[in-house]
């Protein structure tokens with residue numbers, strides 16, 4: 663699940679890369695602003711996903727995959743509708759916003775100089 667982190671514009675095109683999963687680390691202490699973009703019902707849903715180590719209970723850490731991908735919550739989906747609802751982001755700004763969110767997550771989980779960050783940057787800059 664992506665979180666807020668918009669910092670600027672780019673010519674890159676957002677995409678989720680395989681074997682990442684950085685946004686599936688849901689530890690609420692890392693996301694103190696949840697109430698700013700989720701409804702009370704969504705916060706309940708979110709809290710129900712948080713496993714003992716902070717990762718989503720539906721995250722397969724070995725495969726780095728969502729095990730309920732087709733049924734994942736709205737707040738896990740990068741769409742113009744979900745991002746407008748959560749962050750009041752216009753469709754035209756979704757791409758840059760989502761890229762910044764991913765870079766923030768990947769940097770937090772794997773590091774700014776990680777292979778994961780390199781793979782993401784390579785994918786979105788194509």
Ligand code: SF4
Pocket residue numbers: 663664677678679682683684685686763764765767768782
């Ligand atoms: S942080 Fe971005 S690239 Fe990584 S799994 Fe989440 S959406 Fe995909």
Ligand code: SF4
Pocket residue numbers: 663685686687688711718719720721722727728729730731734735738
């Ligand atoms: S439901 Fe899936 S996409 Fe959403 S946080 Fe959990 S593992 Fe990640």
